[in-house]
Amino acid sequence: MKNTEARSMDRVHRIQAHPLFQELWKKLQDAEKDRIFCRHTMEHFLDVGRLMYIYSLENGAEIRKDVIYAAALLHDIGRYEQIAEGTPHDIASARIAEGIMKDCGFTLEEIQAIQNAILGHRKKESLTSEDSLTAYLYRADKKSRNCFACPAEPACDWSVEKKNLWIEY
Ligand SMILES: [Fe+2]
Ligand SMILES: [Fe+2]
Secondary structure: OOHHHHHHOHHHHHHHHOHHHHHHHHHHHHHOOOOOOOOOOHHHHHHHHHHHHHHHHHOOOOOOHHHHHHHHHHOOOOHHHHHHHOOOHHHHHHHHHHHHHHHOOOOHHHHHHHHHHHHOOOOHHHHHOOOHHHHHHHHHHHHOOOHHHOOOHHHOOOOOOOOOOOOOO
């Protein structure tokens, strides 16, 4: 890895190591360990980040790689709060993400853009959003799920249109 690339990921590594991120991610892993439907693991966060980065490369979008990975790492960080208290996790994630990103050196403009993308990640209309970060997060979040290989697929309440019944590429 080039030095510049290593530096550009520093803020992502700060999120990864942030005490609140670690605490909520671990609580979430524990809370979902017996869940048969989609879980919200580090694999999911990184699948989403990698797909988003592929979309940005395919479309020549000029979005910083660390902004993409920040959105991917944080978009479901409020899932534990949803399980424990009932807060919709897009709202909880956006609120929690703000404090973490402030601690990790993101600018106010970047924080707002990432919060907007997180708030849109459960809204179907985000797929056609003019804001690329929002559109890529929605699309990657759905396309990252391998419904075709999931034993719980028949019982899952995702619509047929939303389910990935074939390998998506
Ligand atoms: Fe989510
Ligand atoms: Fe997700």
